[in-house]
Amino acid sequence: MEIIVVVTLSFLVCFCNGNVFGPSTQSAAEADTKETGIQSDINGLKDNMHQLLKRVSTNENEIASLKRENQYLKNELENKRRQFSCEINVLHENTNEHRRLLNDTKTEIMYRSSSFKETIEELKNRVDKLEWMERQRSEENKTECIDKPVQTSCDDGWKRHANNCYYFSTSATDWTDAKRECMLMNSRLADALSTCEIDFLKTNTAKYKKNFWLDGSDKFEEGVWVWTTSGQKFNVTDWYTTEPNNKNDNEHCLEIRST
Numbered sequence: 001m002e003i004i005v006v007v008t009l010s011f012l013v014c015f016c017n018g019n020v021f022g023p024s025t026q027s028a029a030e031a032d033t034k035e036t037g038i039q040s041d042i043n044g045l046k047d048n049m050h051q052l053l054k055r056v057s058t059n060e061n062e063i064a065s066l067k068r069e070n071q072y073l074k075n076e077l078e079n080k081r082r083q084f085s086c087e088i089n090v091l092h093e094n095t096n097e098h099r100r101l102l103n104d105t106k107t108e109i110m111y112r113s114s115s116f117k118e119t120i121e122e123l124k125n126r127v128d129k130l131e132w133m134e135r136q137r138s139e140e141n142k143t144e145c146i147d148k149p150v151q152t153s154c155d156d157g158w159k160r161h162a163n164n165c166y167y168f169s170t171s172a173t174d175w176t177d178a179k180r181e182c183m184l185m186n187s188r189l190a191d192a193l194s195t196c197e198i199d200f201l202k203t204n205t206a207k208y209k210k211n212f213w214l215d216g217s218d219k220f221e222e223g224v225w226v227w228t229t230s231g232q233k234f235n236v237t238d239w240y241t242t243e244p245n246n247k248n249d250n251e252h253c254l255e256i257r258s259t
Helices: 002-147 177-184 195-208
Strands: 159-161 164-166 212-217 225-227 232-234 251-254
Touching: 159 195, 164 195, 177 212, 195 212, 195 251
Parallel strands: none
Antiparallel strands: 159 164, 212 225, 212 251, 225 232
């Protein structure tokens, strides 16, 4: 009876051992597998987090760069605005200065125009006065030709007209020599001061069929005729055809022609 009991107990022990140790070993393996999976998941999450951190850092750097570029553009824009503002102010100042100068120029032109008109009017008045004096003088010369006392006689070879004696030389010479010859004869080249004297000279010029020098010259100022002995200025209106022409810039003496 005792042996049966022992065997039974031994069976019971083995049975109990099988029930205690079998299920515990299986659970530990599953736990290890789960822990490995969780660790793998954790590692994957860490990798993802690192990638996200890198991207965040890259984005932050790009944002910082964009901010710097934005600030640079703002500064550049402000500088351009100030530059343009200065240039616009300079243009306004230049425009105002040009307007002032233009107004001054217009004022000066108006003043000079007014002064020029006054000068023209004054010159017209002087010309009118000179023309009136010339007409008066012409009338006086005509009267002088009639009323002037006549010189009683002239030397041989001389012609008398009014109160003067005239010598018509037949020797050909230039104006300077003719003037010198007259001085040697205690006389001078004729200066035609009256209409009747001009007519007298024309008559004798046609008679001798020669040209004769007169005392007039414009050698001191081209176109301004002067009787060289008296220094009196005069105007010539009855010019010969194509005269005066100052041929070769060397004609400065007055002559009366036969035709």
